Amino acid sequence: MRCIAVINQKGGVGKTTTTLNLGAGLARRGKRVLLLDLDPQGNLSLHVDRRPTDESATMTTLLLEQKPLAELLVPSNEEGLFVVPSESSLGGVEQILANKIGREMVLKDALERYEKDSNEPFDFVLLDCPPSLGVISANALCAAAEVLIPMQADYFSLQGMAKLTEVIELVRSRLNPALRITKVVPCMVDFRTRLTAEVLAEIDHHFGDLVSKYPIRSNVKLAEAPSFGRTIFEHDPESAGAWDYGGLAAEVLGERYELDEDEDADATDEIVEEPAPGSSEVLAAEEPAETPAVGAREVEVGTELDPDEEEALVKAMLEGEIDDVVAGTTVASTMLEDRPAPLRQDPLGRPTRLPELEAGAD
């Protein structure tokens, strides 16, 4: 059983979205996956449409009354994906546990008991942590062997990282020697902005190889899915969000993803040097993947747009009317006048629409 704490004390960076959709991606690759909602906001429970109706069947009862995990499992709509939901009473658990000896080990003990007693073990347990570093997050860091840090690719993303890595190191040295940061996942990435390129470079600089090869792009379908109580694969299996979380799931499993697979390539898996992201070679070589979205028009790369037209285009993008800028569409050059060209498109060259689902995702 691989237990992964999805943690970042900053709010709204994509922890819950990542826990659910990574979990669903793993389940769709045939794994048995448990999601634990460790946040009193209960966002994960809502997102998976399993808001607890019975207070005695939540994370609160597991942590305070040591109710067996097996009695709390709620199946989701996705085959192989289970959740233990939460609601606001979990907020009180911090205070109650605070004065107890061994308070950090309650979750670890519960998971170990389940593993020992159950004949239906999980391949993965993902822990959706609250945006704080209290007793509940400490429980997650003691129960997990792996830490996955989702980071919003914005200007303040690295703020607070020193504190988080310090806490992880403290838990590792005192309580859980197995604990490691195994993945850093940039979330809500918008490759059209120069800021994104800068922030991703900073994240790479800090975390190097730990940074996921599949940053999660900003995708309106991911923002919509919670209100329908669906995973991204249920909500829009052909969206960029489904593509990205599918890639992350494959990466976590060490499996190849469709993007990497080239049936015509010879068996040596030779790595082909690709032109630098954003280079004129990339921008010029790529054919538009599909007809440009309404509101955009196709122009030659480097064409100066009328300032009014540019403003309208940028506004349409900010308001989400245009999902993506396809290759060959010039944007906002006057707004970025004295700046280097933005990447404008995903350097991995991922499609914004899936041509077809990856294996196992029907």
Ligand SMILES: Nc1ncnc2c1ncn2[C@@H]1O[C@H](COP(=O)(O)OP(=O)(O)OP(=O)(O)O)[C@@H](O)[C@H]1O
């Ligand atoms: N890649 C994305 N593209 C667009 N919207 C996203 C993306 N990832 C997350 N969101 C949206 O951003 C908001 C915050 O995401 P999420 O709830 O996953 O963050 P969080 O870190 O769990 O927040 P909290 O700290 O409050 O628990 C949500 O409304 C979510 O739907």
Ligand SMILES: [Mg+2]
């Ligand atoms: Mg959350």
